[in-house]
Amino acid sequence: MSKPFKRILYGGDYNPNQWPKEVWDEDMRMFKDARINSATVNVFSWAKIQPAEEVYDFSELDEIIDTLSRENFSVILATATGAMPAWLVKRYPEVSRVDYEGRRHKFGQRHNACPNSPVFQKYAGRLAEKLAERYGNNPHVVCWHISNEYGGECYCENCEKAFRVWLRRKYATLEALNKAWNLEFWGHTVYDWDEIVLPNALSEGIGLHGTAFAGISIDYRRFMSDSLLENYKMERDAIRRFDPDTTITTNLMGTYKGLDYFKWAKEMDVVSWDNYPAYNTPWSVTAMRHDLMRGLKAAPFMLMEQTPSQQNWQPYNSLKKPGQMRAQSYQTIAHGADTIGFFQLRRSVGGCEKFHGAVISHAGTENTRVFREVTQLGKELESLGDTLLGAENRSQVGIIFDWDNYWALEYTSGPTQDLTYVEQLDAYYRYFYEHHISVDMIPTDADFSKYKAVVAPVLYMVKEGVAEALERFVQQGGTLITGFMSGIVDESDNVHLGGYPGPLRRMCGIWAEEIDAIAPGQHNLVRFNDGREYTCDLVCDILHLEGAQPLAHYASDFYAGSPAVTVNTFGQGKVYYVATRLEPDALDIVLDGLTEAAGVQPVIREKTALEVTQRVNENGVFTFVLNFSGVDQPLPAEFAGQRDMLTGSVIGEGTVLKPYDVYLFCRKAD
Ligand code: GLA
Ligand code: ZN
Numbered sequence: 001m002s003k004p005f006k007r008i009l010y011g012g013d014y015n016p017n018q019w020p021k022e023v024w025d026e027d028m029r030m031f032k033d034a035r036i037n038s039a040t041v042n043v044f045s046w047a048k049i050q051p052a053e054e055v056y057d058f059s060e061l062d063e064i065i066d067t068l069s070r071e072n073f074s075v076i077l078a079t080a081t082g083a084m085p086a087w088l089v090k091r092y093p094e095v096s097r098v099d100y101e102g103r104r105h106k107f108g109q110r111h112n113a114c115p116n117s118p119v120f121q122k123y124a125g126r127l128a129e130k131l132a133e134r135y136g137n138n139p140h141v142v143c144w145h146i147s148n149e150y151g152g153e154c155y156c157e158n159c160e161k162a163f164r165v166w167l168r169r170k171y172a173t174l175e176a177l178n179k180a181w182n183l184e185f186w187g188h189t190v191y192d193w194d195e196i197v198l199p200n201a202l203s204e205g206i207g208l209h210g211t212a213f214a215g216i217s218i219d220y221r222r223f224m225s226d227s228l229l230e231n232y233k234m235e236r237d238a239i240r241r242f243d244p245d246t247t248i249t250t251n252l253m254g255t256y257k258g259l260d261y262f263k264w265a266k267e268m269d270v271v272s273w274d275n276y277p278a279y280n281t282p283w284s285v286t287a288m289r290h291d292l293m294r295g296l297k298a299a300p301f302m303l304m305e306q307t308p309s310q311q312n313w314q315p316y317n318s319l320k321k322p323g324q325m326r327a328q329s330y331q332t333i334a335h336g337a338d339t340i341g342f343f344q345l346r347r348s349v350g351g352c353e354k355f356h357g358a359v360i361s362h363a364g365t366e367n368t369r370v371f372r373e374v375t376q377l378g379k380e381l382e383s384l385g386d387t388l389l390g391a392e393n394r395s396q397v398g399i400i401f402d403w404d405n406y407w408a409l410e411y412t413s414g415p416t417q418d419l420t421y422v423e424q425l426d427a428y429y430r431y432f433y434e435h436h437i438s439v440d441m442i443p444t445d446a447d448f449s450k451y452k453a454v455v456a457p458v459l460y461m462v463k464e465g466v467a468e469a470l471e472r473f474v475q476q477g478g479t480l481i482t483g484f485m486s487g488i489v490d491e492s493d494n495v496h497l498g499g500y501p502g503p504l505r506r507m508c509g510i511w512a513e514e515i516d517a518i519a520p521g522q523h524n525l526v527r528f529n530d531g532r533e534y535t536c537d538l539v540c541d542i543l544h545l546e547g548a549q550p551l552a553h554y555a556s557d558f559y560a561g562s563p564a565v566t567v568n569t570f571g572q573g574k575v576y577y578v579a580t581r582l583e584p585d586a587l588d589i590v591l592d593g594l595t596e597a598a599g600v601q602p603v604i605r606e607k608t609a610l611e612v613t614q615r616v617n618e619n620g621v622f623t624f625v626l627n628f629s630g631v632d633q634p635l636p637a638e639f640a641g642q643r644d645m646l647t648g649s650v651i652g653e654g655t656v657l658k659p660y661d662v663y664l665f666c667r668k669a670d
Helices: 021-033 060-072 086-092 118-135 157-171 172-182 214-240 261-267 283-299 324-334 371-384 405-412 423-435 466-475 502-508 584-598
Strands: 009-013 038-041 074-078 141-145 247-250 272-274 302-303 339-340 397-400 439-442 453-455 479-483 510-519 525-528 533-545 549-554 563-570 575-578 580-582 610-616 620-625 660-666
Touching: 009 074, 009 302, 021 060, 021 549, 038 060, 038 086, 038 339, 060 118, 060 502, 086 118, 118 214, 141 580, 157 172, 214 247, 214 261, 214 549, 247 339, 261 283, 261 405, 283 324, 283 439, 283 610, 324 339, 324 371, 324 620, 324 660, 339 371, 339 525, 371 405, 371 620, 397 423, 397 479, 405 423, 405 439, 405 610, 423 533, 423 584, 453 584, 466 502, 466 563, 466 575, 479 584, 502 510, 502 575, 525 580, 533 549, 533 563, 533 584, 549 584, 563 584, 575 584, 580 584
Parallel strands: 009 038, 009 339, 038 074, 074 141, 141 247, 272 302, 302 339, 397 439, 397 453, 453 479, 479 575
Antiparallel strands: 510 533, 525 533, 525 549, 533 580, 549 563, 563 575, 610 620, 620 660
């Protein structure tokens, strides 16, 4: 079990340089009142600690870290490379990015350095090294936070040159590259590496997100993800030269499309991420993101940022209701977090985030609702001590998440522009969430044999070895569910010929001859074998059975009567195929059948609208019971008479959970 920290870190981003020093002492006092024990500092201080090319000035950072260390705070120290100083961009314009339209950006904003600029690499690496040299052996520095929210892309000449090098390494020969990108199409064959141009609006791009050649565009995404990862590794290695063992991370962003986080996580000591749901984000959607972040390393993660109250950058920045931040924090812990951080500890004086929520508001007092709620949570987390640290979430269901597939699926031209990757996974995840079934989000090269059921919707790209691994899993008794837009292309976006779903066809026991697109406002009907009818939309595969049994048929359009949901026995296991987007009640029927066939156990059997989630370690089995339903909910019978770890009280029969109420129960591990 991985336990990078000795206590639950509870704190957040702290940028005291915006205030006079008298305020810092006041901050320390208030943080202690709130039981805050950690602070993330230096995230955007590059310009402060390196005011000119050859000048480094750590005096203020020294003071900040001394102040925090004196008070026994755990410091999460950022390398400050997420926003460049103005002098750097002025002197070396190549450090700023060229955008998709080919425009070189000027100084401004943040998270926008060209990852392939040698100048950027030199100065960022040097900064990380200097910080590590200075603070690497401070015992209060418990974690390094490299840069900030890596992302975006650059289309400059340095990137183009680096892309060619990356391609040479990948393909070795132009013949292999021409074939992989199918450049015979439109006669785009290249005869020299220098003829390759990067895919942006000026070349293969169609509109903002489309491409004439998905092969090159997917490779560019892989290359960009790798380029930014090289930046991360460069800083990490610079730190390691002076600090051999402090935990190193960078804050990720859930299902952010631009970076292959499974690849990134291999280079990170611990995954951390920033959770910013909107006022109307379903709680199952947030739960899925947590599970994905846990899945990256199959280990507990850090919540680096969340707002204690509201954001500023959503269209509507509603307040978190009383109790909501607390419940959201426990949901985060329930799904695998071992730390809770806020953005930020004191609200900014100016800039675009001055309306972003913070632990200490502009009023500067502890006499606020938000501060009181932060304090309540702080006291509870303090009383939990280290009991929960490192606890695992044990799952019998794995949902495949794959960035290559994410990119490829969303680059497809046809059959519909409305098909987006994460939405499809959310639809399946919702079922397991509502049925209290723990889920791991897993990569395509996961060990499937750990699961009873593997869920792989829109597995459009089937890379080498994946179909074989899935076949083995099913043959040995596993249950797999997949469906429309699956098994279609290889890792270069070329079609697996011979009929959809290509390499999945044999185990699915069906052939999808045609794919219909259903336009907005239209729908089709499906009828289950027992006669129940539901709507479906988005796309409809027209199937032929090749050994599978039909569970439902289409009940409208010219393909009425042809199968819409099937199950095939393959070896000792079963494969379900869902040929269209089913309305939720219909998907529930299919997944009820699947969980039953696979023998998947929920955390709790009783029907309840509460979220019930479990973590387990040597100290016990911890069950989190959370009310996100918006209305009162009765406590499930099995918890009556148990002690709530958060309040210490015994929870009696007939107890009702009000919206955002949370209980945490613990029993000895079996
Ligand atoms: C991100 C950044 C922070 C801050 C918050 C605001 O997560 O990492 O610096 O801008 O958003 O929500
Ligand atoms: Zn660039």
